[in-house]
Amino acid sequence: MLNILAIIAPIYILILIGFATTRAGLFAKADMRVFGKFVINLALPALLLRALSQRQVGEIFNVGYLLAYCIGSWAVIGLGYAWCRRVGRLNPSASAFYAMGMSCSNSGFVGYPILLLTLAPVAGVSLALNMMVENLLVIPFLLFMAERKQGGAGRWQALGKALARLIRNPLILGLLAGLAVSVFGLTLPAPLTRTIDTLATACSALSLFVIGGTLVGLPMGGLGSRIVPIVVGKLVLHPLCVLLAITMLPMLGLPGIDRSLRAAAVLMAAMPMMGIYATLGQAYGQEDFSAVTLLITTIASFFTLSALLFLLGAFHALP
Template identity: 30%
Template sequence: MSAVVNVAIPVFAIILAGYLAGRLRILGDAASEALNRFVYFFALPPVVFLGMARRPLVEILNWPFIGAFLGAMLAVYAMAWAIGFLLHRERPAVLSMQALNACFANTGYMGIPLFLAAFGEAGLAPAILATVIMSAVMVGLAVVVLELVQSAGNGPGRALLDVGRALLRNPLVMATVAGMAWSVAGLAVPVPVDNLGSLLGASAGPCALFAIGLFLAGRPLAADLAEIGWIVALKLLWQPLLTWWLAFRVLPLDPYWAASAVILAGLPTGALTFVVAQQYRVYVERTSAAILASTVVSVVTLSALLATYAHLTP
């Protein structure tokens, strides 16, 4: 229970503060976009870079963790495609977005701040690795599918080229690559760079959480509740359950990394799905509804996961 009081309540309280700021019109849509850009381009990349650069690469690239976290995510992605096709007979672009919403965890904006609060900087490695997986693998997969669907006739080469360009422009991916290179080189981070990154990174947690609330304040719940219901159930129940089975029963993971995989899998749908939906003009309103509903429900489910695993230490 102390994990819920000490970690979950402050985390969700900051999200609530952002939501109220948006609903009361203290801050508007322009502020939401500006704050999101600050977090995405300036606050989170230093956290990721320092988290990678300060640790040996072998300590970060935990392959059993990748297998458990990514394996469960891809399984849920496939399940969502099947359910969406059987229940709604939607076109492939919509099926792709339904699947993305059902498995895409909010590891960057919510996972990293949550792990900072719960486990400190020493426990950040799983959250950083999960964020890389979400940004590079799942966004890449979604973009490939949508490009192939919407650019039928242009061939997969153009789609893969667009994906490559998008990843090269992704600050979280680039911060990860830079941090890994620094770690492999065995270099110490210069004190001014360390201090600058620490100062910017200190703002990542509260700003990212506040930005989630501000973003949700402007999103209507305009969707079929039954459809949103099965998407949220896959995201907050089935994905952590599958991850738990892989992490604790199948793959050789130590308790902290196994628990981290389950907690990260239990995060609500990430806001980047809305960015993808807007970019391709497909499933936009229902994506915003899935983000809002999963975030609200995760107050209960994520608190339960933290209460179960927060006693573990890295």
């Protein structure tokens, strides 16, 4: 248990430092947006570029990982959307947004730092694989589904805009650049490599600090019954579905994945939802709900991740 706390505690201490310093006025809430832009536009793309450029093509295109994580995530989306529509009696837009909260992990800001402490050799590859699934397959579809316009033309126009934004996304550009370096066997100049390494190193601590500062001032009130299913879906159902998908791969005659990447996939699925969930909520009239959900899920993940790391260690899933 002490080993688990040694892994988990630094992550949440950094989040707490971000929260406390912002709450005390040392930093303004607006500063977190600036720091967040730095992480998203520079540090994370540099991290993806470094992680992919240093790997062989076969490691990057790990079909088993991509299939398992994709199948697990889509299972959660289907179950979450169906629950919201049939049990929660929510409209399609809100249902899609709730499903997004259940299926889109905070891979870069929380997931990567935890993997760096537990599964360092595969942390970068796992992050890149997750970014492929989330940014290319899951998020654009969910944004399309969450579009409130019911007319076909409006919805297709929204999808086109989402895809156009995706192409210009610095994370996608960093991912594609790293893939190109790996596929063509290029060697980057030493000054450029050192610059990329410096930016990538800044990603972990600053991203966690931003999460903490962003949580300051979130509204709390009367949303508990709506939040609980999202929290359970993200922290419990999502990793279970990914684990089930991993288990099923050999049964379906598909390539399996090694022990480290299996553990990485399950851990990534067990992370709280992506940090921009609250920001996206503003566009769909869900700002208060998404902000509180992000806060509660982040706090609850301390306990669920601790339990998961204990179980992974007990079953020798961690190296």
